[in-house]
Amino acid sequence: MKVMLIDYGAGNVTSVERAMERLGAASRRSNSPECIAKAEALLLPGVGHYAALIRALDERALRAPLLEAIKRGVPFLGVCLGLQALYETSDEACELSGLNLLPGSVRSLPSTVKLPHMGWNQLKLTRSSRLLEGISADAYFYFAHSFAATNANGEAVAICNHGADFAAVIEKQNIFGVQFHPEKSADAGARLLQNFLRLAA
Amino acid sequence: MSLAHRIIPCLDTDGARVVKGVNFVGLRDAGDPVALAARYNAEGADELVVLDIAASRDRRPTFLETIRHVADELAIPLTAGGGIRSLDDARSVVRAGADKVTVNTAAVARPELISELSREFGAQAVVLAVDAKRLDDHWDVMVRGGRDSANRDALVWAQQGVELGAGEILLTSVDRDGTQLGFDTPLTVAISRGVNVPVIASGGAKLPEHFAEIFSEGAADAALAASIFHDNVQSIRELKQYLAARKIEVRLPC
Numbered sequence: 001m002k003v004m005l006i007d008y009g010a011g012n013v014t015s016v017e018r019a020m021e022r023l024g025a026a027s028r029r030s031n032s033p034e035c036i037a038k039a040e041a042l043l044l045p046g047v048g049h050y051a052a053l054i055r056a057l058d059e060r061a062l063r064a065p066l067l068e069a070i071k072r073g074v075p076f077l078g079v080c081l082g083l084q085a086l087y088e089t090s091d092e093a094c095e096l097s098g099l100n101l102l103p104g105s106v107r108s109l110p111s112t113v114k115l116p117h118m119g120w121n122q123l124k125l126t127r128s129s130r131l132l133e134g135i136s137a138d139a140y141f142y143f144a145h146s147f148a149a150t151n152a153n154g155e156a157v158a159i160c161n162h163g164a165d166f167a168a169v170i171e172k173q174n175i176f177g178v179q180f181h182p183e184k185s186a187d188a189g190a191r192l193l194q195n196f197l198r199l200a201a
Numbered sequence: 202m203s204l205a206h207r208i209i210p211c212l213d214t215d216g217a218r219v220v221k222g223v224n225f226v227g228l229r230d231a232g233d234p235v236a237l238a239a240r241y242n243a244e245g246a247d248e249l250v251v252l253d254i255a256a257s258r259d260r261r262p263t264f265l266e267t268i269r270h271v272a273d274e275l276a277i278p279l280t281a282g283g284g285i286r287s288l289d290d291a292r293s294v295v296r297a298g299a300d301k302v303t304v305n306t307a308a309v310a311r312p313e314l315i316s317e318l319s320r321e322f323g324a325q326a327v328v329l330a331v332d333a334k335r336l337d338d339h340w341d342v343m344v345r346g347g348r349d350s351a352n353r354d355a356l357v358w359a360q361q362g363v364e365l366g367a368g369e370i371l372l373t374s375v376d377r378d379g380t381q382l383g384f385d386t387p388l389t390v391a392i393s394r395g396v397n398v399p400v401i402a403s404g405g406a407k408l409p410e411h412f413a414e415i416f417s418e419g420a421a422d423a424a425l426a427a428s429i430f431h432d433n434v435q436s437i438r439e440l441k442q443y444l445a446a447r448k449i450e451v452r453l454p455c
Contacts, residue, residue, distance in 0.1 A: 014298055018273060047300075048323035111397060114422065116325040116368045118399045120205040120247055120452045140205055140452040142278060144300075144325040144368075162204065184278045184300065186242075186454075 001201045004039035005029040006066070006082075008046075008056035012183065016045040016079065019183035023190060025197050037065040041200035042074055045183070046081025050106070050147065051093035053081050067099060075174045075200035080145060083170065083177030092147050101175060107150045113163035115146045121160050121180075123168050129157040131169055131176055131195050139188035141168075141180035148179055205452040206416045206444070207247035207423035208437055209401060210430045212237055214283075216253050216260035217267060221428045232431055234267050239274040241430065244437040245454025248278045250303070250371070250425060254346060256284025265297045272298025280328055280371075288317045295322060303371055305330040306344040309351045309358070312365055319366025328401075329367035331359050333388055334375040340388055347375045355388075356395045363396045370400045371425065377405025381429070384411055389419040401425050407434065409443040416449050 003020065007013045007029040020027040027043075028035075036042065044066075046053045057063045070076050078086055087098045090106035098106075109115055120140035125132065148166035149156075156167035160179065170177040176196060182189035212219050212234045219232045238249055251271055253264040261284070268281050281294040282303030291302045302322065308314050308329060318327045332347045333340035333355035340355035351358075359370050372392050374385030384402045393400040399422035402415045406426040415421045429435040441451045 012300065014296070015272070015300065018298070019276065022276065047326070049320070114397055114399050116398070117204070118325060118369060119207050119422065121203070144278070146324065146368075181278075184276065186245075186276045190276060 001040050001197070002026040002028055003041045003043050003197070003200065004035060006036065006042060006044045006062065007031045008053060008060065008062070012045050012047045012079075012181070015181075016043060016183045019190065019193055023194055023197065031060050031062065033061050033065045036062055036069060039069060039074060042066070042069060042076045043079065044076070044082030044085065045079045046085065047144075048081065049092065050081060050084060050090045051096060053085055054093065054096045054098065057085070063099070067101075070101060070175060073174050075196070076176065077196050078177035079183070080179060080181055083167075083179055084147060084149065086170070086175065086177055087149055090147060102149075102155055102170065102172065104149055104151050104154070106147050108147055109150070109166070110163040117143050117145055117148075117162040119143065121162065123158040123160055125158050127157050129169060130171060130199055131178070131192055132158060133195050135188050135191050141178075141182070141185040141188060143180045145179060203450055204422070205247070205450050206421070207401070208412070208440060208451070209248045209250055209423055209425040210237070210241045210246050210437065211250040211252065211403070211425050211427045212271070213252050213254045213427055214264065214267060215255045216257075216263040219431060220254065221431065235270045235274060237431060238271040241437060242275050242277055245441055245452070246277060246437050247423070247452060248280065249275060250280045250282075252281070252303070253283030265293055268294055268297035268299055282328070282330065287314070288321060291318050291322070295326070301326045301328050301369070303328040303330045305332065308362065309342060309344050309353070312361065315362055315365040315367050319368070324366050324368030327367045328369045328371050329359065329362035330371040330373065331355055331362070331392070332373045332375050333392075335388070340391070343375050347373075347378065356391055359392050359396050363398050367398065369398050370396060372400055372402055374404035378403070380405050381407035383407070384415040384419060384421070384424065386414060386419040389415055389421050393420040393422070399423060409435070409440050412440060413444060413447055413449060416444070
């Protein structure tokens with residue numbers, strides 16, 4: 001099984017690629033609709049501005065094959081912006097529509113705390129999680145974001161708090177998403193990626 | 202559940218090798234950046250910063266190669282900088298494997314650089330390095346490796362930088378750098394309370410007490426040090442255990 005890393009032109013694809021290499025997993029980056037349509041597992045590693053990601057998906061005609069693949073049951077993992085893209089909209093670019101696979105929208109974290117939410121934070125499990133299996137409940141993960149799904153608790157299996165509660169890990173059938181960066185989260189992150197690979201196999 | 206205070210080792214390089222000096226001058230060799238990166242990753246460092254302090258044009262390819270090899274060793278975030286003058290310079294370090302880019306002198310000369318980087322990579326990837334030196338009742342911004350005054354108030358500049366799109370401030374006390382007398386607490390408090398982004402305190406660290414103080418009294422979100430880690434004066438693992446025992450939230454490595 002090979003994981004297709006969706007390379008939309010910005011972001012942390014190289015870091016995810018390196019993380020996959022360290023796990024001995026095969027991955028390939030692509031930005032072609034054909035490759036996404038044929039992928040066995042998909043990973044969307046986003047970082048930066050929400051608008052850049054959504055526009056790139058549309059300009060490169062990746063939205064339709066991506067949605068089709070996910071609907072067919074292809075395992076999907078969204079990282080950071082890649083998770084945010086799953087919701088209906090985001091405050092970061094209200095005029096654009098997200099992938100609409102999860103209900104709710106992405107909001108700015110409150111300015112009562114320092115933003116971006118930058119650094120290592122812990123999770124609060126809300127139900128049992130396949131992605132977090134074998135990872136200690138007090139493990140830390142690396143976050144770097146100012147926006148998050150603060151009102152979307154339905155699919156969240158773990159939440160985090162920075163000024164407000166937000167979805168940190170979501171799992172819905174074959175759809176997985178994490179607000180933090182597992183590729184930068186040391187051993188805990190490596191284990192999470194390994195869990196995704198196992199679930200996708 | 203709250204954000205952990207970060208411990209960040211810094212590799213000052215001449216492009217290829219780690220060097221060290223006191224008050225930004227008198228450099229000497231301090232080791233192989235790739236080997237040090239691997240060690241810090243294993244010891245529980247929360248991030249790593251790698252700087253090209255020579256920042257000469259012709260050594261650039263060497264520095265990018267260093268970033269690539271360092272990034273290969275890391276499962277934690279990597280910040281790179283030194284000599285970033287343009288969006289293209291930043292793109293090349295990000296492509297080489299840096300998660301964040303730090304700018305200093307070039308941003309003072311042309312503040313729009315901060316906005317250009319922030320638009321391209323997001324604020325979370327733009328670290329404004331501010332080298333500050335006490336001057337009467339305020340702190341003056343220093344540029345060119347701490348040598349020249351920019352005739353600018355450090356707090357005002359930090360606030361401006363955040364306004365322009367910096368997502369983090371790497372604050373170095375030029376007065377304390379290399380002295381091992383401890384971080385500059387009044388400086389760090391002033392900047393950390395004055396901006397709404399995380400502040401990394403740098404310059405002067407030696408003892409675990411220095412780190413405890415800068416987190417508890419200095420309001421720092423992260424603390425950076427170089428030679429005390431390279432020379433094994435302080436182990437990151439033991440430092441974190443010390444801080445955890447004093448109820449300062451840190452990420453303890455397993």
